[in-house]
Amino acid sequence: MVKRAVIVGAGIAGLAAALRLHRIGWEPVLVERAPARRTGGYVVAFFGRGYDAAERMGVLPALRERHSGPVGMTYLKPDGRHRYTVPSRTVSALLGERGLTLMRGDIEAALYEQVDGRVPIRFGTTLTAVRQHPGGVHIELDDGATIDADLLVGADGLHSKVRELVFGPEEGFRRDLGHMIAATTLDHQPPGAPEHAFTTVSRIGHLFTIANLGPGRTAAFFTWGTPDPAAELAKDPRQALAEVFHDIPWTAAGLIASLPAGGLYYDSVSQIVSDRWSEGRVVLLGDAAWCVTLFAGYGSSLAVAGAESLGTFLESRPDDVPAALRAWEADLRPEAEKRQALGRRNSGTHSPASRLDLLKRDLPLRLAALPPVTRLLGRRLRIHG
Numbered sequence: 001m002v003k004r005a006v007i008v009g010a011g012i013a014g015l016a017a018a019l020r021l022h023r024i025g026w027e028p029v030l031v032e033r034a035p036a037r038r039t040g041g042y043v044v045a046f047f048g049r050g051y052d053a054a055e056r057m058g059v060l061p062a063l064r065e066r067h068s069g070p071v072g073m074t075y076l077k078p079d080g081r082h083r084y085t086v087p088s089r090t091v092s093a094l095l096g097e098r099g100l101t102l103m104r105g106d107i108e109a110a111l112y113e114q115v116d117g118r119v120p121i122r123f124g125t126t127l128t129a130v131r132q133h134p135g136g137v138h139i140e141l142d143d144g145a146t147i148d149a150d151l152l153v154g155a156d157g158l159h160s161k162v163r164e165l166v167f168g169p170e171e172g173f174r175r176d177l178g179h180m181i182a183a184t185t186l187d188h189q190p191p192g193a194p195e196h197a198f199t200t201v202s203r204i205g206h207l208f209t210i211a212n213l214g215p216g217r218t219a220a221f222f223t224w225g226t227p228d229p230a231a232e233l234a235k236d237p238r239q240a241l242a243e244v245f246h247d248i249p250w251t252a253a254g255l256i257a258s259l260p261a262g263g264l265y266y267d268s269v270s271q272i273v274s275d276r277w278s279e280g281r282v283v284l285l286g287d288a289a290w291c292v293t294l295f296a297g298y299g300s301s302l303a304v305a306g307a308e309s310l311g312t313f314l315e316s317r318p319d320d321v322p323a324a325l326r327a328w329e330a331d332l333r334p335e336a337e338k339r340q341a342l343g344r345r346n347s348g349t350h351s352p353a354s355r356l357d358l359l360k361r362d363l364p365l366r367l368a369a370l371p372p373v374t375r376l377l378g379r380r381l382r383i384h385g
């Protein structure tokens with residue numbers, strides 16, 4: 001009999017899982033809270049296991065089409081004066097031949113193209129209750145529908161509802177890294193920010209980047225250190241940004257004033273640390289299970305890799321879903337924990353907490369074009385193994 005899966009969340013993890021389960025002959029249904037598919041997002045580096053998995057899943061050509069190609073990184077002083085540039089060829093060497101620079105929405109779009117028409121997506125819907133029984137899992141949705149399935153996948157991100165309903169409240173799993181993030185796409189290129197480049201202003205505790213991947217593909221992101229993320233989250237995002245970045249004359253102040261109220265990703269930088277990702281026939285995937293954070297630069301890659309290998313393990317044990325989920329976790333967990341450790345280490349690199357941290361961040365970047373330093377940085381960022 002054909003097996004059914006309900007996947008909550010149509011982000012990178014959920015779409016990749018839907019595609020993979022469809023390919024192994026399951027009948028997945030996606031349940032997405034947003035009223036329509038999201039586009040844009042921030043800039044992500046995509047490589048490693050995620051790249052390999054995308055290749056096996058046949059989505060690599062669609063991703064390569066969207067790849068920005070070489071993009072340089074320029075660091076400025078808050079008043080806009082040049083500090084140093086990491087040339088695009090060095091950034092490319094760092095990322096390697098099997099690495100891509102994309103918008104998060106590019107990965108979702110490439111996956112969606114494969115899923116569209118094959119997997120039903122219930123937009124504007126969430127789940128309200130889950131009950132497991134020996135033969136399956138019973139799911140109730142907020143539109144009144146109920147679904148009986150063989151598997152429930154919680155791919156609903158950092159603040160997962162599936163995790164809350166099945167594993168417990170978020171507070172038991174969330175580890176704040178003492179930073180905030182705000183990110184958005186822009187409909188214009190700010191004056192002075194070159195095309196096809198990352199332009200960053202950073203000072204102790206604060207970082208602000210404009211990233212352009214080509215015409216009409218611009219994103220801005222801000223990170224800053226804080227001892228109290230909950231207090232920051234209680235503020236209006238634009239007010240919080242203005243408090244921290246108002247005195248950075250290069251673009252930041254003007255940009256914040258022009259940001260639309262909606263459409264801004266605004267959250268604390270938090271990891272999810274859980275000693276198990278499945279409970280019977282319910283499994284967490286992507287940020288819902290192991291959020292490594294932007295500081296690890298690997299969340300999208302791991303979401304695709306995790307979804308692909310989930311399909312492989314389910315295919316190998318079709319009659320024992322809980323055992324397949326445990327075997328999958330045992331295989332993937334070491335990589336996720338390694339990336340989480342990297343994310344924690346890198347928090348000082350993004351918004352250095354002291355002059356010494358700033359120096360430690362800048363020195364290797366200033367020397368990054370030297371081949372031995374390129375190799376060292378690649379290893380430090382775990383891009384090359």
Ligand SMILES: Cc1cc2nc3c(=O)[nH]c(=O)nc-3n(C[C@H](O)[C@H](O)[C@H](O)COP(=O)(O)OP(=O)(O)OC[C@H]3O[C@@H](n4cnc5c(N)ncnc54)[C@H](O)[C@@H]3O)c2cc1C
Pocket residue numbers: 008009010011012013014031032033034038042043044045046104125126127155156157158159160161162181183221265285286287288292293294297298299300301302303
């Ligand atoms: C600024 C920034 C930069 C980053 N840079 C990188 C990078 O360079 N490289 C990299 O690999 N990763 C990067 N990441 C991380 C990466 O974007 C995430 O790890 C990845 O997108 C996680 O995908 P996901 O599908 O697990 O979760 P999400 O993208 O959070 O998707 C979850 C989906 O579930 C939906 N949803 C949520 N709640 C519910 C609910 N209750 N019911 C139904 N649906 C729900 C949401 O609407 C969403 O569609 C970055 C992240 C940020 C914020």
